[in-house]
Amino acid sequence: MAPGASAVATIPVPKLDRPGPSPDNADKKPMMRQFNAPVVFNQVVSQGWKLLAFSWPEGLTPPIPGQFFTFNPQGLQAGEAGLLRRPLAFAFFGRGLAFALYQIRGKATQALAAFAEGGSLDLIAPLGNSFPQPLADEQVFLAGGGIGIGPLLYLRSSFHGVEAAGAGVSILPSRTGKLFLGFRSASQIPSFTLAAERWEKQNQEANGAARHPKPYRQPVLAGLADLQLCLDQAFIATDDGSKGFKGTVVDALLQDSAQTAPIATATRIYACGPAPMLSALDALALERGSPAHLSAEQWMACGVGACQGCVLPARAGGYLRACADGPVFPQGAILWKA
């Protein structure tokens, strides 16, 4: 790990207006909090995509892969689509910084894209359930489509953490997992390395040679390097064939698993992406008898389970809330709109 502990300690850390979990309530589910998070990084990583990083409050349980947060699109008036918070999934967490990948699609993400580093963003986090960890002897497939790759990068990096923690002992190959990422075209594929280089250059130009580097420089760069490492290990699929496999991420996964067959070992599938992709993987998992964990996207109002606005139709009848029953659902739980 590159950064020293002293560098981390000087990052502005958000303060909580209500205390985090105490030993008295540690047995309860991890708590969510509303806080103002200093944004330390908000840079373009590919065409129309940006990566956000902010520092995490002390005393608040760090997010785990699959979880999300909501942000208040500050700077937008209620009359300009600024009435509701917007959800974003965590793409990485490390060294006191949380990262999220987002696509500039509407007014709220435009406002976020314009948000200056150094400002404080009004957040509620961590929210939702998470991807359960795989069993040690399972072969793991991770599939991310479009902007849905964020949570898969985080999940993949958490396996990496397992490897690092167990350094010295033999690492089961299944612990790494095969990561498949699908994009429209090559221009959409993020480059965290290039983003890091551009950011360094910007900071040098802004600060001048005499100024000290920002205290969070090392944690940001280390996070970007970890994200790039995950991305570099991924099998890439593009709809137009401009890079990697030509076709969908599901096709890429099918082709690969056909080559590695016969599969004697148990497999487990993790996915996040558009509904047709989740629908196809849900069906595939059923056919193979594999457990699958599929992360859904839906419009939300409260994000905490109160308003019942973000529901998805459940296979068993009724509806499930994307925010509080999900966003990660097991195979067979949701009637996906394919």
Added chain:
Amino acid sequence: MESLNREPDLRVRIGPLVLPNPVGVASGTFGYGQEYQDLVDIDALGALYTKAVSIDPKSGNRPPRLVETPSGLINSIGLANPGLPAFLDEKIPYLQSLGCPVVVNVVGETESEYTTIVEAIEKRIGVPREGMKGPVDGYELNLSCPNVEKGGMAFGTEPELVERITRKVRKITRRALVVKLSPNVTDIAQIALAAEAGKADAVSCINTVVGMAIDVKTCKPLIARGIGGLSGPAIRPIGVACVWKVARAVRIPVIGLGGIGCANDALEYLLAGASAIQVGTAIFSNPRAPLEILEGVKTWMRERGVEKLKDIPSLFRFPS
């Protein structure tokens, strides 16, 4: 105008119930409290108006259920709730643990369902004891939800029905009884008078305004059910006007809601004649909004030397 150097008196009387302050959280936006316990000091609220309770569990309407419109939010949740038995067994124990007054929003598809629900809750919690906060301190009859085929707004547009349902429920509870009114009527004051005649302790107005938004790319409505209920700042002037009309017509307290997001919004309602207010859609964007609004109202009162909350309507400078 002299400023006040002591804490203003913020108490509000709703029939037998005294709210410690005027700022409540609106039904449907705060679940049964538990969902927000990590984010909000619920005990500091003036009142918690729960998500509606119906006899049978309701899964609600087909998604999409939400769309943001200019300064507004259209929802079509369809009263999704766990139903009366689950409310009694799973929600009441939690509500009992809260320090703020709890008003249960009640909805029925038939007249008798309203009485059945209130009877069952009364049976479970027993008669109110003087000075004791129960798990439930009052009821808000939802005669105004626009998102269901039967019940809700279908009842709230007929004065005779409103009076009859209110009277029937009145006979089975001594707890505070509030009737929630719809703005989707010709004359909201007539409906309020009917609730008063049925011996309601207060009326709350307004529920959402019927609204629709269409995607011109797909040529489909943005809400699966087509129409929904519009809330948020877009409807605040409608709510303020309704409260003003209703407060002039009835003698019982009026609880104002519709698009309240800051203290000034709440003060508009209080000046128009509301005795208390509810915050709804603004909670989604800022769960701290209700308590920030309470602080803002207090500051306004202190700066203007207003000793009692109930004095605010008399400050409204408009001939009536």
